[in-house]
Amino acid sequence: MKTKTAILTNFFILIFLFNLHGAFAQNIDVKNKAKNATTNKVDKKVDETIDKGLDKIEKGIGGLFKKKEKSNKEERNEENRKSQKQDVEEQEYSFTAYNKFDFIPGEKILAFDDFKQDNPGDLPAKWNSTGTAEIAKISGSEFNWVQFSGGEAYFSPQYISKMPDNFTVDFDMIINYSKVEYAYYQLKFGIEIISSATAKAQNENANVSANTGITFNITPFPYKEIYAVSYIKGETQLETKAQFEGLSSPKPIHVSLMRQQQRIKIYFNNKKVYDLPQGLPIAQNYYLRFSTLIDEWNDKQNMAKMYISNLRYAAGKPDxxxxxxxxxxxxxxxxxxxxxxxxxxxxxxxxxxxxxxxxxxxxxxxxxxxxxxxxxxxxxxxxxxxxxxxxxxxxxxxxxxxxxxxxxxxxxxxxxxxxxxxxxxxxxxxxxxxxxxxx
The missing domain is CATH 3.30.1330.60 (OmpA-like domain)
Structure with a gap:
């Protein structure tokens, strides 16, 4: 019996050696195979990291960027079968980040714009513009975006006018300046509440209207700064600066703005950037306007743009x-x-x-x-x-x-x-x- 076992063992050893010899005879490059295996492992890890990052973005604004397609159908199915527990854990993490967020939108929605009704490449039907504004699609997004560019320009939704004493405006915003190379170039984007939607800037450096209102000038590069200017008929009443680190990233930002009489609050994501009790001077009417101030070189090179979507305008102070x-x-x-x-x-x-x-x-x-x-x-x-x-x-x-x-x-x-x-x-x-x- 032992002899038969020994014979079988030797037989299998000979088969193994024969196959090993055949593998080398076929010039298999073991070193390269090991290198490729390591590379594949790293690539897989990178893919997983990218997917996780895009998952977080999707949670924040409803799926802005489309995730990479998996090459394996089973992997895609596995993604779709994520457990409810994992979803809850990610959700809890998001709510933890917003634990100091106290923005409450107005009771009655007066206007909502996700630009689904507008054709890509067109100016939004209910907007006025002194520059280049057009509807853009972003892969994987459920909605359209309005893209602002065109040097020094102003963009006004015509359905937001004569704003009441108590109102809220919130929207998703992307500021894309990833190709800007030189810090000394001018690059600003503005969120403005002004007494005339057609007012021109007196001074392009200040980017302040000749009328009454408040402007939040966003300077993403290189300062990551939000500069607030309150003014009456073009005369500055208040100037203050704040920083928001998220401006260094091209990820979408949710902006929330609240007016209660003269008090103005503005939030970027979960951070209250400003709470100004006397920030908005008394005026008969107010309008919402966006602005861009991009130097000629960056504008011609198509280097900087601002995108807005999911704009919600509501009135009333909820009790x-x-x-x-x-x-x-x-x-x-x-x-x-x-x-x-x-x-x-x-x-x-x-x-x-x-x-x-x-x-x-x-x-x-x-x-x-x-x-x-x-x-x-x-x-x-x-x-x-x-x-x-x-x-x-x-x-x-x-x-x-x-x-x-x-x-x-x-x-x-x-x-x-x-x-x-x-x-x-x-x-x-x-x-x-x-x-x-x-x-």
Whole structure:
């Protein structure tokens, strides 16, 4: 028996040696194979890092950049099967970053623009421009963007005029200046609230209107600076500077601006950049305007551009506590989701924190959370989506803000109870809402 075993063992050893000899006889370069294996391993690691980074961007603004296509179908399926636990963990990380964010949008949406109704390459239908503004598409984005360029120029949405004493404006912004090479070139972008949408700058260096208002001049290169100038009929009343490190990156920034009488607050992502109690002088009317100040060389070389999308303009100062406790029903459009999903955007943190404070101060208060959608898409899918969104809100209130789960229920109504038309972007935005009903 031992002899037979030994014979079999020797036989397999001979086969192995024969195959090894054949491999070398075919001139297989073992050194290069090892090198390639190492390279492939590094490439795979880089791919994973890029994918993770793009995932975070997608969470922030609903999928701005398209991820690289996987070469293997099974890997794509595996990505699609990410667990709910992982999604919640990423969401919690985002909300942690926004723990001091207190922006609450106005009660009534007056205008909403994601530029889906405009054709790429055209000037947005409801905008005026003294420079080059056109609709641009970004791969993987659910919406279109308006691209600003053209040296010294001004861009005004005509549906935002005669702004009330209490209003909010928020939008997604990308500033692309990655090819700019020289620090001494002029490069500014502006967010302005002014008394005349057609006013020209008196001084291109100051970029200040001849009328009354406030301008937030953004200088991404090289200072990463936001320079606020408040002025009355062109005369400067206040100047102040702040920095935002995120300007050094081409990643999208969510900008939130709030007016309460003369008080102006502006946030970039989760950071309150300015809170100016007397920042906006008294004037009869105010308009929103964007501006660019790009030197001739960089403009000709197509080196610097500003992109805007998901612009939401709302009026009113929300009194959420009184609405829920006294009226018995609180309606909010400030809890935002990634398109077609139940993933809550982190800029919803201000609203959620306010609602959680009301519920935690009134621990026996029972509420029903009701989700609503617009009419885009399939009815059954909208019903399911509204239910999932209501449940996601309940989960966040429990897990992030310590609200008692036993005193909340969640349900969805889909598109069945519109409060506005579904034929305009603003109407659809008003229909995408969440109700907290006292029970």
């Amino acid at each position: 959420m506590r009184n609405k829920l406790l006294t009226d018995g029903k609180l309606v909010t459009r400030g809890i935002l989701f990634d398109p077609g999903s139940a993933v809550i955007k982190p800029e919803s943190a201000g609203v959620l924190k306010e609602i959680a404070g009301i519920l935690n101060d009134n621990k026996t208060l029972r509420v029903k959370i009701v989700g609503h959608t617009d009419s885009d898409g399939d009815n059954a899918k909208n019903q399911l989506l509204s239910e999932q969104r209501a449940m996601a809100i309940k989960s966040i209130l429990v897990e992030q803000y310590g609200v008692n789960e036993d005193y909340m229920t969640a349900e969805g109504k889909g598109e069945t109870q519109p409060v506005d038309v579904n034929t305009s972007a603003a109407g659809k935005a008003n229909n995408r809402r969440v109700e907290f009903i006292k029970i």
